Amino acid sequence: MSAELKKxxxxxxxxxxxxxxxxxxxxxxxxxxxxxxxxxxxxxxWLTPPMLLNHIxxxxxxxxxxxxxxxxxxxxxxxxxxxxxxxxxxxxxVAVLPIVLLILMGTRYFGAIPFVVATIIAWIAALSLLAxxxxxxxxxxxxxxxxxxxxxxxxxxxxxxxNS
Numbered sequence: 615m616s617a618e619l620k621k622x623x624x625x626x627x628x629x630x631x632x633x634x635x636x637x638x639x640x641x642x643x644x645x646x647x648x649x650x651x652x653x654x655x656x657x658x659x660w661l662t663p664p665m666l667l668n669h670i671x672x673x674x675x676x677x678x679x680x681x682x683x684x685x686x687x688x689x690x691x692x693x694x695x696x697x698x699x700x701x702x703x704x705x706x707x708v709a710v711l712p713i714v715l716l717i718l719m720g721t722r723y724f725g726a727i728p729f730v731v732a733t734i735i736a737w738i739a740a741l742s743l744l745a746x747x748x749x750x751x752x753x754x755x756x757x758x759x760x761x762x763x764x765x766x767x768x769x770x771x772x773x774x775x776x777n778s
Contacts, residue, residue: 628684635676705743
């Protein structure tokens with residue numbers, strides 16, 4: 615996988631996580647309304663607060679996960695260890711989401727378009743992030759080392775010209 619493709623995939627995965635976070639927050643009022651319209655008032659009063667808390671927390675946490683993944687993409691491709699950790703932890707975290715979603719919720723919610731869209735985004739993000747985050751780097755040395763080598767070569771060349 616080329617460095618440019620790897621960077622693009624990591625950035626795309628980050629953007630998908632941001633979109634998923636926004637979608638999660640956007641559908642929260644609809645889910646609250648769905649609960650209130652389909653259960654008694656007492657049950658709605660009991661179910662709605664924890665559902666809102668969960669939906670809001672997950673939506674908010676998806677935003678920085680996506681932003682960090684996007685931000686770390688270039689440095690991860692350059693082999694920076696902090697960025698590799700960020701992108702790999704993000705990839706593993708996101709890969710677990712659709713699996714747990716399917717195990718815990720089954721297929722009964724796939725009639726709701728926002729649920730289907732969110733699931734598709736989660737799978738795309740998971741697969742693309744896993745591929746890009748764990749694909750071996752094609753760059754064997756960090757840019758800083760390459761710069762130091764270039765500087766040494768230039769200095770040696772200048773010394774040789776000075777001695778001629």
